[in-house]
Amino acid sequence: MNDTTREKLSAYLDGALSEDERRAIEVEISRSEELRLELEALRAVCAAVKGLPKEKLPAGFMTRLAARRAREAKPEREYFILPPSYRPLAFALSTAVIALVVWDRTRPPEQIMAPRAGWDSEVVSVKTAAEAPDSIDLSAQVASQDSRRVIGVEEPLAAAKKEDAAGAKTGVPSTFGKHLNAPGSPLEHPQADGLPSDNQAAALDDLPGAGGAGLAAPAASAEGSNGSFIARNEEERSAINERLYKGFEEEKKRMGIARIADKDAGDERPLASGGREFMALQSSPQAPSLGRAGSVASIRGAAKAKRASAPIVKALTLKSPESLQAAWAAAGLPGEPPAVNFPEQMAIFLAGPNGCGIADVQNRTKFLVVLYKEAGFDDASARVRAVALSSKPVVVKFAP
């Protein structure tokens, strides 16, 4: 007896077979003792289940039902704003928003300012315009930047010798002799400058004219056994000085620097050793103060292999006509700077090589991004861009 026959037996009990099927199964039952016993067993099972007693409703059932109906009929607000089915979505969205805000607040500026594809430059430093003092001492301003360039150092000869000995241990180049006190005596001084030592060569390479090798050669020739820049005698000092001075003059010209620090103008910084540092980007004698100048952002070419003589370009945010005029004059630019609607607007001034200019200024959420080009701008007014007054940090990027 197979399952099909058994299933028919089950249906036979329920009277669910067709007339033909019923006759056929009755014939089979009459012929098979096994089928008959199976049928009896199924009947017993059905009878057992049918024998389960039916019960009356429990006492008070209807009353409790009515009470429950009344209770459930009250409009219960199970949610405050969103129905429960929306809660996972709301939770996920709010979590994502919080994560985004936290990430945005905590990520380092370098991450924000990482060069994008096609921009082969990197931001060296940024200072917010909001932090700018009312009256700027540009030497201090520049000195406060990580990328400031100390271009001249005057050291007492005794101190220089002392530091040379220290340099022999640390490998940090030391200073020049006492005769380097004339304005424009150039030296990239990594220790005072704060640049990492491996940036020193790059910084020196940035000096045009001396042109990397040209600058390195006298430095190398002047290197003593301790590896520092030591002028052992007057002749060596003169040779080094001449080469460095030449390179500096060219860089100064390229950057539009009117003049450098002048000890008579008081724009020097004393050194602990008793010497002095001279700073680049000083205001001209005609404009001793830039007024309420803003930030200085500098970049240095990152892809030095491509741009071996990557210039340093600085962007000033200037908030007064006087400071704009001063910067314009300091850069030795002809004519008058373009009109800027101070104080509703501020001027972004690009200090850099001749022909450079601002390609675009992008007002991002947290930054003002100044895209510049090194050449191709015949009009000096391209160095100035009027933008709405903002306290956002300025990021300078090379626009290829």
Add this chain to the structure above:
Amino acid sequence: MSEQDFLDKHSELVYNLALRLTGNRSDAEDLAQDALIRALKALPKFRGDSQLSTWAYRITVNAWKNRVRAEKSRGFWKTISFGAFGGDKDDDEPVYEPAGNDAPLDTQLEQEGTAAVVQKALLQLDADDRAIVVLREIEDRSYGEIGAALGLAEGTVKSRLFRARAKLKILLDKVSS
């Protein structure tokens, strides 16, 4: 049909079905109330495609299956091992363990001989099979009505009823022996 008429005619029917499905009076009353409230809410939309009793059965069975699923997911359901039935128990089919002071129906029926054993055996069947057997044997519904109540084809009802009866027979045979 008014709400009161519906309650008068079908409350007991729904309660008895709930009693056999759940296995204890407390849960049966809760399930029956749940099903009746749902039915009363939907009563104005009843189109008369089937008998009102079949429709009420369907609501009751669906409410019960929803509870089984919900309770299963909450972990309140667990398998009751019936020693009398040995290893033939279907571990995948949890049956409700009566809570509180409400004595299980099978215990209360113990003095009634085979009824208690049959109730235990019924609780061993899975949800659909139990509903099919109860509707067929206790409520005396046709295959068509059972199919309509459970959303199953008649052929499916026929074969599942056969399998459920065969399983009940085995369970009852074990107890007898």
